[in-house]
Amino acid sequence: MKKTNYFKWLWPKASLQITHFVLIMSLATFLLYHFPFFTFVLNNIDHCSRNGIILIISLVVLMLAVNALSYYIIFFLSRRIGKVLLVMSLLINAGALYFINTYGVIIDEGMIGNILNTNFEESGIFFSIRLMIYILFLGVLPGIYVIRITITKVPIKKFIITSCLTVVFILALVFANAGNWLWIDKNSKALGGLAMPWSYSVNTSLFYIHKYKKEQKEVLLPDAAIKDDTRSVMVLVIGESARRANFSLYGYGKNTNPLLSKVPNLFHFNATSCATYTTAGVKCILEHTGTDELYETLPNYLYRNGVEVIWRTTNWGEPPVHIDQYLNREALRSKCNGEGCNYDEVLLDGLKEQIMASKKNKILVILHTSTSHGPDYSKKYPSRFETFKPVCNSVELGNCTQKELINAYDNTIVYTDYILYKVIEDLKGLQGYNSSMIFVSDHGESLGEKNMYMHGMPLSIAPKEQYEIPFIVWASDSSKRLKPLNEVSQGHVFHSVLNFLGVQSPVYNEGLNIFSE
Structure with a gap:
């Protein structure tokens, strides 16, 4: 009996080189999940000034480059694991975006702590039709695309060269904006809590690191x-x-x-x-x-x-x-x-x-x-x-x-x-x-x-x-x-x-x- 593929009508199978795929996914991540991020930036900086325009362009380019590099490394190491992680990330991005838009939250370390300390019974009150729409259109559908696509690898030499050049480019962009570090530092909590997928991935790591440090016992010194x-x-x-x-x-x-x-x-x-x-x-x-x-x-x-x-x-x-x-x-x-x-x-x-x-x-x-x-x-x-x-x-x-x-x-x-x-x-x-x-x-x-x-x-x-x-x-x-x-x-x-x-x-x-x- 012939097995029916119900996803064929959504996206026919296609093949993309890993470099092109990660660029597409980085652009998709930027367009789908970063409206609150740049709304915050525009509301907190003089976006009509020369410095404001440079900062906004730099943040856009930086976000695209960092996400693309991250995806590139993960998918080069394992396309199967990369797909699993990316699909999970898209679903979480969609859910996070819903809560940001609906409740005006910032996905910082404190919010991660609240989420992880919330039991299932309490979390049930947040489920709604609107949340399901977010998950479906901003999580499930992009996830199907990721699952359906065939990704071809690049030679290791090309991978190393591309990765190194991207890192150099990111560092150059960061240091070119040294004059804006203060503004970024001042607003780091909000910026970090609105950037996907870093808001929940980095802050979840920080939550457990700090939790471990709090539970870590001091090494007692000899009695004095x-x-x-x-x-x-x-x-x-x-x-x-x-x-x-x-x-x-x-x-x-x-x-x-x-x-x-x-x-x-x-x-x-x-x-x-x-x-x-x-x-x-x-x-x-x-x-x-x-x-x-x-x-x-x-x-x-x-x-x-x-x-x-x-x-x-x-x-x-x-x-x-x-x-x-x-x-x-x-x-x-x-x-x-x-x-x-x-x-x-x-x-x-x-x-x-x-x-x-x-x-x-x-x-x-x-x-x-x-x-x-x-x-x-x-x-x-x-x-x-x-x-x-x-x-x-x-x-x-x-x-x-x-x-x-x-x-x-x-x-x-x-x-x-x-x-x-x-x-x-x-x-x-x-x-x-x-x-x-x-x-x-x-x-x-x-x-x-x-x-x-x-x-x-x-x-x-x-x-x-x-x-x-x-x-x-x-x-x-x-x-x-x-x-x-x-x-x-x-x-x-x-x-x-x-x-x-x-x-x-x-x-x-x-x-x-x-x-x-």
Whole structure:
């Protein structure tokens, strides 16, 4: 009995070379599923300007090239598996597009978490005729085409040449748009949540990676011991995007450190960060050694070994913190009054009293600031700190003059100067304590040099502005002096804090300690 092929009338069998097939599918993916993506782009950029037109064209070309390259590699490796994956992708694209258009959602990591944590009974309420229409016309029918088509392979030499040239083209296009990286970074959540199939594929991967990291147990360090009863308090201030070049303490031409420059017993070292983004930079500051492993961090280690640890933050990107006294921005603001509560001064509200209320002899305070984080530098400080004018008030930094941009950033350094000065004044007011403050930034910042903005470049190719950071130390008269070091790193923090607080540990490294006996 002859078997009837019910799909013949839809699409007769055809044959295409893999190169032509992936170009067609990349174009189809772009046309069928990216209307919300480009609606968002057009609504959030001046699409009539020259720069706006260039960005839109670049995004179109980039999307076509990236999808085509991905399909090309998968189908070259296995046409059978490629078809299965592509058909699944088309069906998911259709469903995702339905939810984006119907509910205005963004398929980001949080939304993926919601989807994966929704049971079948709850998800049933979303099924509708309209959803079925989306699935049929934007998923099933294109899927039939993929199934029906015969794809012919290309020689491996041609595959390698084509792939390499495409990668070079994509990289060239990305770097040609360096001036738009800031806008893309600012809108990355929405752009990434609307780009198919990357919205759900990448964010699903991120969801499980972050879930694994949250469930991952820290590698505990060997037990430590407190060797004396001297009352000591160390305040570690972790700066955000503070680059060394703009601190007048380091020779900058504008007076961005009017208060710290007059403080006795203040020292500063040249330092570099081990990364150009917050999560890695903060991790590096808090760990005893540079590694990809999740070792017990400084606050957790000291807290477990009997030190009073206080963490106050207006930022994010911290490794897991397991202490009792952890206060984030919302908790701090709820108990704070005045203009400063809307800025990083909130970190200092009630801090002195909290230190004095401690019944322990050894205290570590960590203040994680956000003062110099762009792109809205001019919104990170109270108006009275607008020392340098005019300032850039736009989040599209490429639209500001270099002078306006640097003025706005420099004002965040002036505000940082004030916050650090206030910390030192609070420490001076503590009776009977040896006290010290260390300020170190998580990474630096680009301010338009070589058409680059903010941070996050791979360290191997990052400009020095993104990894040359300040490392500023103050010590009370009765505390230890500092070693005459020319260069330090974020790795010096862990061991210097242990030394200052008189904590003995098997992991202590005297070579990474800044204090002399």
